[in-house]
Amino acid sequence: MRIWTEESIKAALMEHIAELGRMPKHREMRKGLSQVIQKGRGVLAWATLLGMATPSGRSYRTDKDVKREILALSKKFHGRMPTKSEMGPLGAVVCRRGGIKAWASKLKLPLRGSATHMGHKWEDHEASLFKSLGASVVRQKTKSPFDLLVNGHKVDVKSAHWSNVVSAYVFGGIKQGKDTDFFVLVCVEGSEVKARFIVPSSAARVSTLVITRKTLAGYGKYSDYRDSLDLLV
Numbered sequence: 355m356r357i358w359t360e361e362s363i364k365a366a367l368m369e370h371i372a373e374l375g376r377m378p379k380h381r382e383m384r385k386g387l388s389q390v391i392q393k394g395r396g397v398l399a400w401a402t403l404l405g406m407a408t409p410s411g412r413s414y415r416t417d418k419d420v421k422r423e424i425l426a427l428s429k430k431f432h433g434r435m436p437t438k439s440e441m442g443p444l445g446a447v448v449c450r451r452g453g454i455k456a457w458a459s460k461l462k463l464p465l466r467g468s469a470t471h472m473g474h475k476w477e478d479h480e481a482s483l484f485k486s487l488g489a490s491v492v493r494q495k496t497k498s499p500f501d502l503l504v505n506g507h508k509v510d511v512k513s514a515h516w517s518n519v520v521s522a523y524v525f526g527g528i529k530q531g532k533d534t535d536f537f538v539l540v541c542v543e544g545s546e547v548k549a550r551f552i553v554p555s556s557a558a559r560v561s562t563l564v565i566t567r568k569t570l571a572g573y574g575k576y577s578d579y580r581d582s583l584d585l586l587v
Contacts, residue, residue, distance in 0.1 A: 358390045367400060377406040405442065420447060421461065425519055428463055432524045432562060433517030435463040464515060476513035476540045477501045479547075489587045499533035504586045508533065512563075513540040516548075523549075523565040528558050536586065541565055552582045 370378035380388040435458035438445035492503040500508040512525040523541045534555045541549040
């Protein structure tokens with residue numbers, strides 16, 4: 355008679371998962387495995403341990419667990435909602451419990467796909483602002499390394515909503531080099547501009563620039579660049 359251990363149960367289950375692409379049903383398990391699991395942890399416990407859903411879609415994860423896991427994972431993506439593939443097994447649970455958009459709305463996390471639309475919106479907004487101040491403004495093509503040519507300066511416009519995950523406005527994709535003279539960082543609250551920072555590329559020596567409450571209050575290396583429109587116009 356075979357003696358089952360935690361490791362041998364896990365190994366047997368992983369073989370089934372590799373073959374089926376999901377947690378096996380009891381009738382699909384090899385002889386003896388189903389009975390051992392029923393007498394021990396149970397299918398739900400093993401599914402949770404292995405990061406898998408059961409064939410019925412049930413899981414031990416509560417909504418509180420899902421919220422905690424999404425927020426923890428979102429930190430790896432600068433405060434945005436991770437995609438289904440980025441969440442791994444958690445993605446299936448999220449989709450069954452309302453879907454990606456619903457959870458993103460509930461947790462106030464921006465979706466990856468919304469970044470492009472939001473970017474174009476605030477590029478247009480800033481172009482109009484500079485024109486109203488009498489500047490010469492030329493919009494660039496989509497694949498250009500910068501967005502606007504303002505009085506001959508190459509300007510890359512970045513926009514971000516406040517992230518409750520990291521307690522800051524997070525601006526990614528800050529690229530160094532000769533392609534950009536200034537970064538215009540637009541801190542968005544609803545449909546309004548909460549703050550604007552015009553940072554020379556020589557001063558932005560990071561790939562991800564963060565504007566915190568401290569910066570908004572006038573402290574830190576980027577605080578001097580708040581509303582510094584005179585650098586461009």
